[in-house]
Structures are given as C-alpha cells and as structure tokens.
Amino acid sequence: xxxxxxxxxxxxxxxxxxxxxxxxxxxxxxxxxxxxxxxxxxxxxxxxxxxxxxxxxxxxxxxxxxxxxxxxxxxxxxxxxxxxxxxxxxxxxxxxxxxxxxxxxxxxxxxxxxxxxxxxxxxxxxxxxxxxxxxxxxxxxxxxxxxxxxxxxxxxxxxxxxxxxxxxxxxxxxxxxxxxxxxxxxxxxxxxxxxxxxxxxxxxxxxxxxxxxxxxxxxxxxxxxxxxxxxxxx
Amino acid sequence: xxxxxxxxxxxxxxxxxxxxxxxxxxxxxxxxxxxxxxxxxxxxxxxxxxxxxxxxxxxxxxxxxxxxxxxxxxxxxxxxxxxxxxxxxxxxxxxxxxxxxxxxxxxxxxxxxxxxxxxxxxxxxxxxxxxxxxxxxxxxxxxxxxxxxxxxxxxxxxxxxxxxxxxxxxxxxxxxxxxxxxxxxxxxxxxxxxxxxxxxxxxxxxxxxxxxxxxxxxxxxxxxxxxxxxxxxxxxxxxxxxx
Amino acid sequence: xxxxxxxxxxxxxxxxxxxxxxxxxxxxxxxxxxxxxxxxxxxxxxxxxxxxxxxxxxxxxxxxxxxxxxxxxxxxxxxxxxxxxxxxxxxxxxxxxxxxxxxxxxxxxxxxxxxxxxxxxxxxxxxxxxxxxxxxxxxxxxxxxxxxxxxxxxxxxxxxxxxxxxxxxxxxxxxxxxxxxxxxxxxxxxxxxxxxxxxxxxxxxxxxxxxxxxxxxxxxxxxxxxxxxxxxxxxxxxxxxxxxxxxxxxxxxxxxxxxxxxxxxxxxxxxxxxxxxxxxxxxxxxxxxxxxxxxxxxxxxxxxxxxxxxxxxxxxxxxxxxxxxxxxxxxxxxxxxxxxxxxxxxxxxxxxxxxxxxxxxxxxxxxxxxxxxxxxxxxxxxxxxxxxxxxxxxxxxxxxxxxxxxxxxxxx
Numbered sequence: 024x025x026x027x028x029x030x031x032x033x034x035x036x037x038x039x040x041x042x043x044x045x046x047x048x049x050x051x052x053x054x055x056x057x058x059x060x061x062x063x064x065x066x067x068x069x070x071x072x073x074x075x076x077x078x079x080x081x082x083x084x085x086x087x088x089x090x091x092x093x094x095x096x097x098x099x100x101x102x103x104x105x106x107x108x109x110x111x112x113x114x115x116x117x118x119x120x121x122x123x124x125x126x127x128x129x130x131x132x133x134x135x136x137x138x139x140x141x142x143x144x145x146x147x148x149x150x151x152x153x154x155x156x157x158x159x160x161x162x163x164x165x166x167x168x169x170x171x172x173x174x175x176x177x178x179x180x181x182x183x184x185x186x187x188x189x190x191x192x193x194x195x196x197x198x199x200x201x202x203x204x205x206x207x208x209x210x211x212x213x214x215x216x217x218x219x220x221x222x223x224x225x226x227x228x229x230x231x232x233x234x235x236x237x238x239x240x241x242x243x244x245x246x247x248x249x250x251x252x253x254x255x256x257x
Numbered sequence: 258x259x260x261x262x263x264x265x266x267x268x269x270x271x272x273x274x275x276x277x278x279x280x281x282x283x284x285x286x287x288x289x290x291x292x293x294x295x296x297x298x299x300x301x302x303x304x305x306x307x308x309x310x311x312x313x314x315x316x317x318x319x320x321x322x323x324x325x326x327x328x329x330x331x332x333x334x335x336x337x338x339x340x341x342x343x344x345x346x347x348x349x350x351x352x353x354x355x356x357x358x359x360x361x362x363x364x365x366x367x368x369x370x371x372x373x374x375x376x377x378x379x380x381x382x383x384x385x386x387x388x389x390x391x392x393x394x395x396x397x398x399x400x401x402x403x404x405x406x407x408x409x410x411x412x413x414x415x416x417x418x419x420x421x422x423x424x425x426x427x428x429x430x431x432x433x434x435x436x437x438x439x440x441x442x443x444x445x446x447x448x449x450x451x452x453x454x455x456x457x458x459x460x461x462x463x464x465x466x467x468x469x470x471x472x473x474x475x476x477x478x479x480x481x482x483x484x485x486x487x488x489x490x491x492x493x494x495x496x497x498x499x500x
Numbered sequence: 501x502x503x504x505x506x507x508x509x510x511x512x513x514x515x516x517x518x519x520x521x522x523x524x525x526x527x528x529x530x531x532x533x534x535x536x537x538x539x540x541x542x543x544x545x546x547x548x549x550x551x552x553x554x555x556x557x558x559x560x561x562x563x564x565x566x567x568x569x570x571x572x573x574x575x576x577x578x579x580x581x582x583x584x585x586x587x588x589x590x591x592x593x594x595x596x597x598x599x600x601x602x603x604x605x606x607x608x609x610x611x612x613x614x615x616x617x618x619x620x621x622x623x624x625x626x627x628x629x630x631x632x633x634x635x636x637x638x639x640x641x642x643x644x645x646x647x648x649x650x651x652x653x654x655x656x657x658x659x660x661x662x663x664x665x666x667x668x669x670x671x672x673x674x675x676x677x678x679x680x681x682x683x684x685x686x687x688x689x690x691x692x693x694x695x696x697x698x699x700x701x702x703x704x705x706x707x708x709x710x711x712x713x714x715x716x717x718x719x720x721x722x723x724x725x726x727x728x729x730x731x732x733x734x735x736x737x738x739x740x741x742x743x744x745x746x747x748x749x750x751x752x753x754x755x756x757x758x759x760x761x762x763x764x765x766x767x768x769x770x771x772x773x774x775x776x777x778x779x780x781x782x783x784x785x786x787x788x789x790x791x792x793x794x795x796x797x798x799x800x801x802x803x804x805x806x807x808x809x810x811x812x813x814x815x816x817x818x819x820x821x822x823x824x825x826x827x828x829x830x831x832x833x834x835x836x837x838x839x840x841x842x843x844x845x846x847x848x849x850x851x852x853x854x855x856x857x858x859x860x861x862x863x864x865x866x867x868x869x870x871x872x873x874x875x876x877x878x879x880x881x882x883x884x885x886x887x888x889x890x891x892x893x894x895x896x897x898x899x900x901x902x903x904x905x906x907x908x909x910x911x912x
Contacts, residue, residue: 079905107816118811122510136816312679335680352683355671359611
C-alpha cells in the first residue's frame with residue numbers, strides 16, 4: 024500500500040535576492056512498512072524532502088500525498104494535528120525536552136499531543152521502555168544520559184503514538200558506529216513489530232547498507248532509487 | 258548769585274512754615290467749629306444694607322475735653338441701655354445683660370454697619386492727628402494729616418475743608434500706605450444754637466463694605482459742663498440719667 | 501493543564517538565577533506597593549476621621565448660598581424652623597443616616613472684661629452633636645464636655661492668649677441679624693483643642709444660649725451635620741440625600757438647600773486626592789516593572805529554546821499549547837513574586853506597627869501610624885501582578901507558537 028506519493032514535487036526558497044531550488048520536480052512512491060534511506064551529499068535536498076514529508080514545510084509546486092492526505096493543503100493547526108497522529112520524528116541532535124525525565128519525555132506526546140488515559144499510557148510507555156532497553160533509566164534526565172541512550176529514548180518517543188511513519192534526519196550522525204548500528208537495528212525491530220514505515224536520511228555509506236530501499240538525491244533531483252537486501256553501490 | 262539763592266530759599270521755607278502753622282491752626286478751627294469741647298448731644302445712626310433694609314439707632318452722648326467721652330443707646334429697644342465709654346486711648350462697652358463693662362478697641366464696631374467705635378466716640382482731630390501737608394483747591398483746603406501714635410483708629414486722613422465756613426466737607430480715612438478704608442461726607446449745615454453751626458448729617462461708605470451705607474444725623478448739641486465721675490466705669494449704666 | 505504547569509515550574513528552575521532575579525524584582529515591587537498603600541491608607545483614614553469625627557461630620561446641609569459666604573458667618577443664610585424640620589424629615593427617612601446634629605454658626609467677640617477679641621462660635625445640642633461627631637469630646641483638654649446652660653467651650657489658642665481657665669467668667673458679644681448688639685455672660689466649661697481645617701478654632705455653646713444671645717425668634721439653624729452608618733458608602737448616601745434635598749424648592753422654584761460631603765468642606769480632601777494619585781502612580785510603576793521584567797525574561801527564554809520549540813511543534817504540539825506553556829511560565833514567575841512579596845509585605849507592615857511611627861498634622865501631634873493588612877487591597881494587587889505577568893509573557897509566547905518548525909529546528 025502506498026503511504027507516500029510525490030508527483031513533480033518542487034520546493035524553492037528565497038535567500039536574499041536569489042531563488043534557490045531545493046527540489047526540482049521529484050516523482051516517487053513509498054509503501055507502508057518500507058525501511059528507506061534518502062542519501063546524497065549536503066545540499067542535495069534530502070533534509071528538505073524529509074521536512075515536506077513530515078509536514079513541517081509545504082511544497083511550492085507539485086503534489087505530495089502522505090497517508091492519503093495532500094499535505095500542501097494543511098494549515099498550521101491541521102499540520103500539527105496530522106503530525107501528532109501520523110508521524111514520529113527522530114532527530115540528529117536527539118532533541119529531548121531537558122526538564123522531563125526519560126519516562127516523561129516518552130509520555131509527552133500522550134499527554135499533550137494525543138492524550139490517552141493514564142492506565143493505557145503507562146502500559147504503552149513501560150512496553151516501549153522495555154523495547155528500547157531504558158527501563159532502568161526511566162527516572163533520569165536527558166543530561167544524565169549518553170548519546171546512544173538519548174537516541175533510544177527519542178525512538179521510543181517517536182513510536183509511542185503508534186504513528187504510521189517515522190522520519191529520522193541523520194539519526195546516527197552524533198553516535199559512534201557501534202551505537203549507530205544498534206539504533207538502526209532497534210528501528211528495524213520496531214518496524215518488524217509494528218509495521219511502521221521508517222525513512223531516514225544519511226550520508227554515512229556504512230549505514231546506507233542497512234536500508235531496504237534507497238533514494239539517491241543530487242542537487243534537488245532524484246537520481247536513483249533501488250531496492251536492496253543489503254549493499255548498494257549508488 | 259548765592260545771595261539771591263539764599264534769600265529765595267529763606268522765603269520758600271518761611272512760606273512752608275507759614276503753611277504748616279496754618280494747617281494745624283486750621284485743624285484746630287475745624288475742631289472748634291464742629292463741637293464745643295464739653296457738650297451733650299443727640300444723634301441718630303442709620304445703617305443701610307445693600308438690599309435697602311435700614312436699622313436705626315438713637316444715641317445720647319456727653320463729652321468733656323479730649324480725654325472723656327461717654328454715650329448710651331436710647332433706641333431701638335433691643336439696644337436700649339447699651340453704653341460706651343472712652344477714657345484717653347481706652348474704650349469700654351456696657352451691655353445691660355452682661356452687667357459689667359468689657360474693654361474693646363476703637364476699630365471694633367458696637368453697632369455693626371460702617372461706623373465703628375472711634376467714629377462714634379469721636380474727639381478733636383487735633384488731639385490725634387498732625388498736619389503733614391496742606392493744599393488749596395478752588396474753594397477748599399485739603400489737609401493731609403497723620404496719626405500721632407499707633408493707637409489712633411486711622412493712620413492717615415485726607416480732610417477737605419470749606420474755605421469760608423472752615424467746616425469739613427469730605428473726609429477720607431486711610432491706612433499708613435494710603436489704602437482707603439472709608440469716606441465721610443458732611444452735609445446739611447445747620448444752626449444748633451449757642452453759636453454752633455455745623456453739618457447735621459454725616460454719610461459714610463466704604464470700599465470694604467460694598468453696598469452698605471451709614472448715616473449719622475445730629476439733632477441736638479448743647480454746651481454742658483460735666484463732672485469727672487460721669488466718665489467712669491461705674492457710672493456707665495447711669496449715663497441716661499443725665500438727660 | 502497540570503502537566504503544562506509542572507513543565508512551566510521545572511523550566512523556571514532551569515534558569516534558576518535568572519528566575520530568582522525576576523521573582524525578587526517582582527517581590528520587591530509588590531512589597532513597596534503593599535506597604536505604601538497600607539501606610540498611606542492608615543495616614544489618610546486617621547486624618548479623615550479626625551476631620552469628620554471630631555469636627556465636620558460626614559455630610560453637611562445648609563441653606564443654598566451659605567457655603568459661598570461661610571467665612572463671614574452670615575446670619576442671614578440660616579434655615580428657618582420650617583426648613584429645618586423638612587431637612588430633619590429627609591434625614592430621618594434615609595436608612596443610611598446614623599445621626600445628625602443641628603448647629604448655629606456665629607461670629608462675635610469674647611471678653612474677659614480687660615481684653616476683647618473676635619471668636620467664631622458653634623452652638624450645638626451636645627447629645628446630637630456627640631453622636632454625630634464622636635471624637636469631639638476627646639478634643640476637650642480641660643473641663644467637661646457636659647455643657648450646661650451658660651457655659652462655653654473655648655478654643656485652646658484663644659484661652660492661652662487671654663489666660664482663661666475653666667470656671668472663669670467671660671462675656672460673649674454678638675451682632676444680631678438685625679444689626680443690634682447683644683452680650684451675655686458665660687462661664688468657661690472647658691478648653692477645646694484646635695482641629696485641622698475650617699471650623700477647627702470654633703468655640704462651643706448650647707443652641708439655646710445662642711438663640712438667646714442672637715435674640716433669635718423664631719429659632720433658626722445654620723447647618724446640619726450628618727453622620728452615616730457606613731462611611732465607605734459615602735457616595736451612594738450622598739447621592740440619595742442630594743436627590744431628596746434638591747426636590748425641596750422655594751417659591752421661585754429654586755432649591756432651598758445645599759448639601760456637601762466633607763470633601764468639599766475641608767482642604768484636606770485635596771491632599772487625600774493627591775495621595776490617591778500617588779498611590780496610582782506607584783501601582784503603575786509596579787505594573788511597568790512586572791511587565792518589562794517578565795517580558796524580558798520570556799523573550800530570552802523563547803530565544804534560547806527555539807530548537808526545543810521546534811521539536812515539540814514537530815512532534816505535533818498545537819500552537820495554542822505552545823502559547824499556553826510559555827504563558828504558564830510567565831504566570832509561575834509572577835505568582836512566585838506575588839507570594840514572596842505578600843509574605844514580606846505582611847512582615848514589613850507589622851514591623852511598622854511595632855515601631856509606633858508617629859506624625860503630626862495641623863496643630864496636633866502624636867498620631868500613630870497603624871497600617872493594616874487589608875485582604876481586599878492585597879488581593880487586588882496580587883491579581884494585577886498576575887494579570888500583568890500573563891500579559892508580559894503573551895508576546896514572547898505568541899512568537900514561540902508561531903515559530904516555523906523547520907526554521908526553529910535549524911537553530912542552535
């Protein structure tokens with residue numbers, strides 16, 4: 024089932040007096056349950072593409088449908104609601120809320136974004152803590168955790184609302200290789216258990232190998248897509 | 258040149274001196290023309306208010322020289338028996354209800370209206386004032402007089418005197434700085450007998466009491482010698498018996 | 501909602517020193533305003549009650565035109581017996597009136613036989629008068645407030661000047677309405693202290709004695725002093741009395757009476773107004789401090805947490821929720837400042853009371869300043885500070901809620 028569909032997708036910015044074309048008419052689809060990577064050098068547009076898919080920004084041309092919704096038509100409030108219901112985010116810099124504990128960070132979306140009653144909440148959070156292996160650290164604050172631990176919490180937070188789609192922008196950039204693999208394995212495991220689609224952007228070649236679908240971007244254009252069970256020479 | 262100047266100056270001084278002497282002499286004449294030094298007299302005082310209402314008092318007065326003056330109200334009934342006494346600079350008021358005289362000042366008024374105690378218990382001008390300057394304007398002399406001491410009611414007077422009759426026509430009472438307190442107008446010269454020919458009516462008004470007017474009408478003035486004991490505090494309730 | 505506040509409190513702790521500073525600033529401002537208000541209210545109320553309770557009364561009624569010539573103590577501007585009766589009927593019929601007292605005001609002379617000087621007198625009915633002006637007896641320095649016929653209360657300054665003491669005989673001389681002069685002997689029943697303001701140097705005699713002295717037949721009244729049950733209801737009481745009195749008209753269709761509150765009768769009301777104005781300025785200053793302080797702190801907070809804001813927006817937090825989060829922070833800072841400030845204020849106010857600060861007014865000394873903790877004033881100031889704290893965080897919170905997640909996430 025197609026979960027994301029882009030048709031002649033365009034995005035430009037005005038930087039001072041110049042118009043920068045970040046995406047120059049992309050055409051692609053992704054299916055539910057995909058474990059995909061957007062790869063390309065800096066400035067290739069992968070972060071921009073991820074932002075559009077994540078409804079954090081709007082296309083300036085073409086059509087982008089996510090989970091069946093034309094995201095170009097969402098206003099600020101509707102966009103926030105859509106994101107809260109359908110999308111989870113994992114960031115390069117983890118972006119945990121400093122004043123909340125591990126437990127509370129994971130709890131946040133279920134309190135503020137998509138409220139659930141306490142019993143239900145607790146069950147879900149404890150299960151996720153178990154999954155990401157942070158049960159013992161649940162009372163700690165982000166500044167007491169290592170990078171890997173923070174990212175694990177971030178993954179749990181991204182999944183707690185059971186979104187259809189998780190977007191991760193360079194999720195392993197600030198982690199050592201061992202931890203990076205660990206995070207990727209975790210995401211794969213969650214994909215297997217929940218059927219959530221995972222898309223991450225990276226320019227780390229070693230990580231790319233873990234993806235099952237690879238979209239190559241260069242200068243705002245999609246120069247290649249491939250399916251792979253393992254390595255890729257793109 | 259110097260000789261001419263000194264002669265001129267001497268003449269000027271003499272003329273001034275002559276005038277000064279004339280001024281005080283004139284004042285003395287005016288005093289004698291107005292009243293003999295010892296007399297008894299009947300007067301009516303009328304106070305007129307701005308709305309036209311009138312209040313009349315009848316007063317009987319006796320005087321001996323410049324040191325002793327006494328008076329008593331004869332009417333209206335509400336004021337009958339009220340007495341006043343002047344001895345030198347001191348004045349007293351006697352109210353029958355009260356029974357004992359109280360000491361008052363010359364500026365306070367025993368009757369209300371524009372006349373005050375000094376006006377009612379008047380003595381010779383010359384006893385209280387000295388002439389500072391004298392002018393001549395047509396058929397009148399104008400005397401500028403100043404009080405001899407601080408206890409006198411008014412610090413300065415301007416007196417217009419008729420040249421022929423040597424009687425006052427108009428009198429202004431002023432403060433030391435020359436502010437007008439009240440003006441007296443002498444009218445209706447009458448012959449009261451025994452050589453007393455003088456104005457029988459004095460009208461008064463004051464810029465300090467706008468709209469109010471007071472009138473004094475003299476009806477009888479007779480020379481009379483009186484004993485000293487008449488002018489004492491104990492005699493005040495009995496002044497009426499002299500009539 | 502609770503979560504938002506929990507986060508807000510934790511966020512204020514995050515920048516502990518900054519938060520402490522702004523909370524202290526607000527607390528200091530609150531202390532200043534609360535203590536100032538308590539002190540000035542105590543001052544004002546002491547003086548006003550001196551004026552109204554020891555001399556003027558809360559409200560006075562006269563014949564129309566009296567007040568303009570009040571300095572002359574005019575006898576031709578008195579109320580007739582019939583007019584007085586009508587006035588009394590109106591006063592008796594008004595439920596807000598506690599009591600009233602009729603007076604004759606006159607000018608005359610007082611003499612100890614050797615010396616005579618001017619005096620202003622108020623003729624009263626002691627029973628009525630002391631009910632209406634309850635502090636009057638406390639002004640009596642020697643002698644008795646129980647005035648008997650033929651007795652007079654003489655003002656202190658005059659008594660000193662003429663060397664009079666209780667029991668001495670004096671003469672009071674007055675010019676009657678028709679111009680005649682009357683006098684009467686009186687015994688000095690007591691010496692009365694000067695009060696601040698007009699009428700503060702009056703001597704007192706009984707109404708009956710005044711009517712005899714002034715040969716008033718039929719009897720007349722110069723003024724009626726009125727005391728209200730509740731002084732805080734001065735304005736509504738005055739309005740209702742004014743309406744009733746203005747209905748009374750004479751043959752020409754013009755009003756018979758005029759009625760004034762103590763404010764129109766005493767120059768102190770101008771001072772009281774000035775004090776109120778200064779209190780207002782102090783409150784405005786407090787508002788400015790809180791507004792600018794909170795705004796400053798919140799602007800910095802939002803700026804520093806731009807990426808965090810982007811994050812929570814990205815994961816689906818509604819703009820209004822973000823707005824609420826930051827306003828809650830501002831409110832928490834304001835609340836902390838208010839609570840600290842109020843506690844300190846109470847301490848300072850009680851401290852001032854213990855110090856027994858005294859001040860003088862007019863000719864009197866030894867007024868003791870007794871500031872009170874007034875719950876209404878405290879609540880109003882607290883509410884104002886909280887409202888301003890919310891207002892001050894509004895703009896920064898609004899900007900936070902309007903941040904574009906994409907741009908916010910890119911920031912450091």
